[in-house]
Amino acid sequence: MSVNCSNIGLSYGSGDFCVPITLTVETDDYTINTGWIAGAFFLGLLVGAGLTALCVKPFLASWEKKKRQDEEEMLIETAAVAEPIGNGKPVFKAEVVPIAGKKNLRPKGSSRFKRRKKVKDEDGDEGVKVEIDEALCRGMVDVLSQTNGMSAEVEMADQDMATIVAMERSQDQEKETLLLKVLEYLLRKKAAKRLVTDNFCDNFIKKTEQDLRDKLKNDPKLSKDPQQLETELQIIQTKYNNKQGKLQRDAREKIRLDLIRSSGMSEEEVEGVMEKLMAQMAKVEEKMGQEQARQRRVLEERLAQRRQVMEYQEVVEAEADEARHERINAMRKLFRGRLDSGQLLERQNDELIGSYEQNLWSRGLELKKAREDQWAEISEQLRQNRLVHMQKLMEKQAQERAMFLKKADAATSTDEIVKGYHDLLSRQHGEQEDLSSQLDQQDVKELERLNKETQTAEAQASEEETERLMENLQAVTDTSQNEAEKILRLHKEQMAAHNARQQREKQAMLQRLQERLQQRLTMASESEARDAQEQDKLCQEQTQTIQKVLASNMDLSEEAKDKVLRQHEQNMQALSNQLQRSKMRQQKSLEMKLNQRRARMLELKQKQEDLKRSKKDMNEKERQKLEEELAAQIEAEEKKLEEARQAAVSDLRRQLAAETEEALRLQDEEIGLLIGRLQVGQARRKAILERQDKTLKELQDQLEKKLTAGKNIPGGHTDQLLQQHYSQVQHLNQQMQRHREAQERQLSEKIKAKQQQKEQEIESQLEEEAQEEYTVQQKRGAGYASLALMQSFLEQRHQRAITELEQEMLAELEKNRDELNRQMEIELQKELQAQRQSLLAQLAAVTNLPNNELEDAVDAAVAGKQSEKTAKRLAKDLKQGIERAKSDLEYGGYIDNRELKRTRTDLDRGDLRLQRPKSGKRPSLKKDAFAQRLEEADEDSDF
Known part of the structure; x- marks a missing residue:
């Protein structure tokens, strides 16, 4: 037995034995059951998710309400005001709260044609002030608030008109700003070359800016209020456009005259500045035309989409009325059976159906009135929301424009200024359009949400009225509960079938609305193409007229x-x-x-x-x-x-x-x-x-x-001078011939490349016309003979166009060759004349011609033609030229009988271009000082 109990560590004698017993001990600890804990955890998670789902909707509603209240408080802080203008539509103005110590005064009212305000730099004494345009403060919410479709069309047209006016105002401001900035840049460049002073640049720009504003803004003819009558508005606007264009051109002419009078630059330098300025303004006009076409396209698309939305809203309202009529007619048909069987009297039927119809229309009107009241509150919130978003965007854009104009002084070219500022404005216009589109979509979504709530409420009210009708039917007749429930069930089945049929019709209507939208956009594109063709035709006619005038x-x-x-x-x-x-x-x-x-x-x-x-x-x-x-x-x-x-x-x-x-x-x-x-x-x-x-x-x-x-000229020196002169003339002729050949090769290559380009354009145009003609003929069902005849006709047109092009290119080549020969002949004559003058100066230096004889020669040359002052200057310059010739002779080695040094000509410096010839600078005479003095004297005498 001791062996049996050894496993528990006990040892007994041979007469002893082990008895197993069980003891129950109570403790304060417990055993952990992981399965039950996991189940409790997941159960609590599910219960918490359910409670969150139930509570999140009211919490979100409260959060949205608090957000709208904060936005309204922000509007109050930013002093948003509305002023009636035109036909009663408000213009919202908003300003950033000024820095402490500045009073916030309410801005004065303004008309549609004067709605912009200076944008002050953020580093100034005040914050950036922004005035929000009427076109940005009104949106789809104002269109949806109209009572009928035609009123909505009037509102949409009025908003489009405000957008067009805003576009005109923006383009005028862009043109004025770029004119001043480009002019300032060009004058700064002249100041860097010491042609004008820095103070003149600052004062001239300020004066020019003030003149532009005085002429273009304070002119009494442009300050008329065009809101009295629409017809008078168009007449005034027509005169305004032409008057404004004329004043702008007059302002540019005044700038040119002021520069000539007060800048100290020569007329040629002023003309160069004005030419660069006008070249940049031409680029501005081109860019503005492209931006104008883009905004016009955006306006057409917005109008088409808005009309689609309004047509859809009309469909929704018609569906509600149709559903109400269908509900009444379905119940009338169900009652007709009981009326025919004698279970219902005619008087009872009229009273029940009449009461049912009246109750349905009354409930519908009540819900419609409640919807209108609710929409009025929502629309006001949407307007305030639009105002807040537009205000933030306009503030950001105003700061961007101010920053760009501030950094424009560091620009490296006028192209950089023009392109940068125009691209900035184009991007800002796109941002305004995108934000307006987003806000319009938000307006439509809010209305759809309200419509769905109204439809749900009306459907519930209709069910209640139908149940009430069954109760009245049971009260006035012996209709049982089962019969009433059967009538109610049949009525619901008929309404369900009607709703399904109405839904299918609605989908078909949406498809038709989408097709109509595409048709409107296509019509807008075709209208734009027609207008572009008309403008191109007008420009071509006027250009041809100008070319004829210039040719004569x-x-x-x-x-x-x-x-x-x-x-x-x-x-x-x-x-x-x-x-x-x-x-x-x-x-x-x-x-x-x-x-x-x-x-x-x-x-x-x-x-x-x-x-x-x-x-x-x-x-x-x-x-x-x-x-x-x-x-x-x-x-x-x-x-x-x-x-x-x-x-x-x-x-x-x-x-x-x-x-x-x-x-x-x-x-x-x-x-x-x-x-x-x-x-x-x-x-x-x-x-x-x-x-x-x-x-x-x-x-x-x-x-x-x-x-x-009778002067004794040293023979050796004379021979050397003449030999040098003849060598230079021969060298000049050889260079002229080489350059003539090079220029003719370049000219031929240029004409050939131009001819190839035009041939490709002609072939592309004829291919397009041929494809269109083939398409038309195939639609008409033309046969093989007609197509072959058309192909032959097109080939003849192609051959005729190529022949005319070749003749035109040959004529242009001959014209350019004649012009090249003429210009090179002029240049050659000028070079020969310069060599002759250099030879005379050197001969005079060699012969040591006295000063009195030089003065006699000058007096004889200018006698009766120039003033005494001019003669003295010519004599002085001639003496200086002879002194320089003497220095050149000494430096060239006449004393040591070294080889004469050949002077460089204009042809040594580079290729001769096809342009008006200019006199070159020569080391010996440096444009002949006496010739330069004479030219200055002649210019002075002309003035």
Whole structure:
């Protein structure tokens, strides 16, 4: 037994044994059951998630309400105010709270044409002030708040008009800002070259900016209020556009004259500055035209999408009325069976159905009224939300513009300023459009949410009224509960079938709305293409006229003609932009007028419908009389609408034609003044050069007489001088021939490349036309003979176009060759004349011609042509030239009989370009100081 108990560590004798027992011991500890703990954990998690789901909705609603309250408080702090303008629509203005110590005054009211304010730098005394435009403060919420479709059309057209006005104002501001910045940059460059002073730059820019604002903003003809009558608005606007363009051109001319009078620069330098300025402004006009076309496209797309939304809302409202009618008709059909079986009396049926119909319409009107009240509150919140977001965006954009203009002084070129600022404004316009689109979508979503809630509430109210009808049916008849439940079940089945059918019709309607949207966008694209073709045709006609005028003008150089053409192209681009804006504005004004009349006619038709519905409180004669009066008013209004439409279209065409004619007349005047100014300047310079050449020739003749009048010239030196002169002339002829050949090769290559490019363009155009013609012929079902004939005709057109192109290129090549020969001949004559003058100076230096004989030669050359002061300067310069010639002779080694040094000519410095020749600088005479003095003296005498 001891062995058996050894496993528990006990040892007993042989007579002992082990008895197993069980003891129960109570302790304070417990055993952990992991399964039960895991189950409890997951159960608590599920319960917590359920409680969170139940509580999150009211918490989110409270959070949204608190957020809206914070936004409203922010609006109060930022002093947002609304002022009535135009037809009663508000213009919201917001300002950042000024820094402590500055009073926040309410800004004065402004009209539609004056709505911008200076943006102060953030480093200034005040924060950046921003004035939010009316076009940005109004959105889809205002359209959705209208009572009918025509009123919504009027609101949409009014918002589009405000957008067009904002676009015009933005472009005017961009043009003015870039004009000043580019002019400042060019003057800073002149100041760096010490041609003008820094103080002059600052003062001139400030004065120019003030002149621009005085002319373009404070002109009494431009300060008229155009809100009195729409017709007067268009007349004023037409005159305003042409007047504004003329004032801008006058301002540029005034800048040129002020620079000539007060800058100290020569007229050529001023013309160079103005030419660079006008080149940059031409780029600005081109970029503005592209941005204007883009904004027009965005405006058309926004209008089409808004119309789609409004049409959808009309469908939703019609569905609600249709569902109400269907519910009443379904119940009337169910009661008809009981009426035919005698279970229901006619009087009882009329009372029950009449009460049911009246209750449904009453509940519907109550819900509609509640929906309108709720929408009024939501719409106000949406407007405030739009104002807050637009305010933040405008503040950010104003700071960006101010920062760019501040950093523009460090720009390396005017192209950088123009492109950077325009790209910045284009990006900001895109940001405004994107934000406005997002806010419009938010407005639509809020309305859809409210509509769904209203539909749910109306469906629930209709069910309640249907159950109440069953209760009334049981109360007035012996209808059992089962029969009433059967009628109710059949009614629900019919309504479910109606809802399914209505849903299918709604999907089809949505598809039709999408197709209609694409049709509107296609029509907008076609209209844009037609307008672009009209503008291109007008530009081509005017360009051809200018080219004919310039071709018949023999007094202008090619450089002057190119300048006139560049100015004409800039004017035509500005004219195209102006006419496009005017057409957009006038078309929108026409649309507003017609929509107002349509809205009036729709109100009359609505009264007519309400009259037909209301059968109580009016006898038959009175109702018939009112119907006849309303019908007569509707007929008269339709007649007036058609007359107004025809008159408005006629007025639109007449006003556009008048504006185009006036703008072209102003442009012709400007081009005529430019041509006249160039002709006068060129004639004056030609007269100066002729007098100078004549005086120099006589001076050379006199000098030759002095040199050959019995003077003993050293033979060795003379031979060396003559040999050098002949060598230089021969070298000059050889260089001229080589450069002539090189220029002709370059010219031929250029003409050949241009011909190839035009051939490719002609082939591409003919291929497109051929493809279009093939498509048309195939649609018409033309046969093989017609297609073959058309192909032969197209080949003939191609051959004729190529032949005409070759003739045109040959004519252009001959013209350029003649111009090249003429310019190289002029350059050769100038070089030979310079060599002759250098030879005479060197001969005079070798012969040691006395000063009195030099003065006699100068007096004989300028006798009766120049002043005594000019003669003295010529004599002095001639003496200095002879002294330099002596130094050159000594340095060249005449004393040591070394080889004469050949002077460089203009042809040694580089290729001869096809341009107006300029006199080169020579080391020996340095442009002949006496010739330069003579030219300055002639210029002084002309003034």
